[in-house]
Amino acid sequence: MGFSPVSKTSPVNLSLNYSIAVLGFLILGLLGAPVVECDIVYQAINCRKHSAALTDFGAKGDGVTSNTAAFRNATAWIGWRSHPHCASRKMAHWQFQSHQQFHSFSPEGSSYSWIPGNFAEDISEYPLIEPLKSYGRGRDAPGGRYISLVFGTNLTDVVITGENGTIDGQGAFWWDKFRAKELNFTRPYLIEIMYSNQVQISNLTLLNSPSWVVHPVYSSDVIIQGLTINSPVGSPNTDGIDPDSCTNMKIEDCFIVSGDDCIAVKSGWDEYGIAVGMPTNHLIIRRLTCISPDSAVIALGSEMSGGIQDLRAEDITAINSESGVRIKSAPGRGGYVKDIYVRRMTLYTMKYVFWMTGAYGDHPDEGYDPKALPEVKNINFRDINAENVTMAADLSGIKDDPYTGICISDAVINLSPKPKKVQWNCTDVSGITSNVGPPPCDLLPEKVLESGCDFPTDVLPIDKVQLQTCKLAF
Structure with missing residues (x-):
């Protein structure tokens, strides 16, 4: 897991309530803050036995000093404490590129402010990593990617949590570079976890990511909450959360404002x-x-x-x-989108309620x-239930490859003062509707469905995971 640099900003946007990053154990970063006795309560799949204050390993919160060595030494120490007979075992691959400052330790020991140093505009502080194998290139440009602000790979039992503590990615610098076509590689994400399992990301405020905000990829048993x-x-x-080639995952109780x-x-x-x-x-x-x-929910x-x-x-x-x-796809994508179940959506001021396209023709190469x-x-x-809607549905599959088995039931769509003249545009799709207004297109004929469209009743394994209430004393 890695912590890359970010730039200075106003303390108003950066309150960090004991932000916690954990890999089978816990490291609590209190850079530039005294350590006092206090109990920290958090929830995790598994509680941690050991913890470390980074200041005990030489970390300085002066906004200038690189604390890479402090992170590495703290990690090694906790790894040794956790596995005293396997001190030489490589527990995980962590990368830290950190020039950070934590200060304003409250008397109660419950709140810190994170005021990073002035390094977000130094691209050299962000090492390059390989493009994802399932993409073949970076999403912004061919070639590699700048490492994410918080990065981890091949990990088991990961917790990144805090009491709504804030991480500000200071993305404006990157957005300007991207718009000006001055970047040769793909922008960093705020949090990226790869090839990992038992991942928990919870109770944080994440601001101004350079690109995608939370990107779990090639991972399983992932819980994202709050x-x-x-x-x-x-x-x-700036997609909010991008589950990517992940299995057994849930996203709950999140509020997202996105570009x-x-x-x-x-x-x-x-x-x-x-x-x-x-x-x-x-x-x-x-x-x-x-x-x-400008985009989808x-x-x-x-x-x-x-x-x-x-x-x-x-x-x-x-x-x-x-x-x-x-649903966005195109010839050349291959793959499938199937067994999708959505219920109880409340929508206010929408361009479209339902939108499917088979012509999203953005390709990595020839x-x-x-x-x-x-x-x-x-x-x-x-x-x-939708209010102030411009157009109910634009549903376009692919010629000779229609989108099939579409079911829409019990949908009340109230139009805006200036709606589109055609409310349902349907091509290369098939399915049914039940109790839907305004009346849908002919390709989705009305059918009486007493219990509505399908929604599964079985419980997925990720919903059976019980988080423990854990406590650390400092």
Whole structure:
């Protein structure tokens, strides 16, 4: 796991309430702060036996000193304490590129402020890492990627949590560089965890990411809870949470303001995603509130070449957003989007309620196979209430590869003062509707469904995980 540099900013936006980063044990970073006795209570899949204050390992909160060695030494010490007979065992791969300052330790020992040093504008402080195998290149540009602010790979039992503590990615510098086409590599994300399992990210405020905010990829058994994510609505590619080739995962109780999709479900890009073949499946999204004027509340794709299956979204609220659930694909993607279940969406001020497209033709290179067609089927929506809507639905599949098994039931859509003349645009799709208004297109005929469109009743394994209440004494 790595902590890359960020730049100075106002303390107002950076209160950090004992931000905790954990790998099978816990490190509490109190740079520049005295350590006093206090109990810290947090929830985790497994409680931690050992902890370390970074100041005990030479860390300085002066905004200038690199604390890489302090992070590494603290990690090694805790690893030795946790496994005294395996001191030479490599516990995990952590990378720290840190010039950070923590101060304003409260008398009660419960709150810190994180005022980082002036290093976000020094790109050399962000090492390059390889592009994801399922993408074949960086998302912004060919070649590598700048390492994320918080980064980890090949980890088991990871906890990144705090009492709504704030991490500010200071993304404006990166957005300006991106818009000016001055970057040769892909921008860093705020948090990226790869090839890991038993991952928990919770109770944090995440601001101004250079690009995607939270990106779990090639991982399993992931719990994301209680995040407040805020990026300017005009910021480029600041997706809130991007589950990518992950299995057995849930996202709950999050509030997201985004310049792109609030949640974008992915699984690789064209021929690279097809070759890797790692789907995102068994995903729960629950109690999400989203504001995204130019993008979707939940997007499926467009990079979905490894497949997306068994997504269950419920109790979703959107305000001033472009669309509810959007499926984005194209010839060349391959893969599939199937067994999608959505219920109880409340939408206010929307351009579209339902939006599906088979012409999202953004490709990594010329090596994709245009004959690799996606399979999109069994898409279920029920119990939808929408106000101030410009257009009910724009549903366009692919010629000779229609989107099938669409079911929409119990959807009440009230239009804006200036709605589109055509409310339902449907091509290359098939399915049914029940109790939907305004009246849908002919390709989705009315059918009486006493219990509405399908929503699974079985319990996924991630919903059976019980978090423990843990305590640390300092």
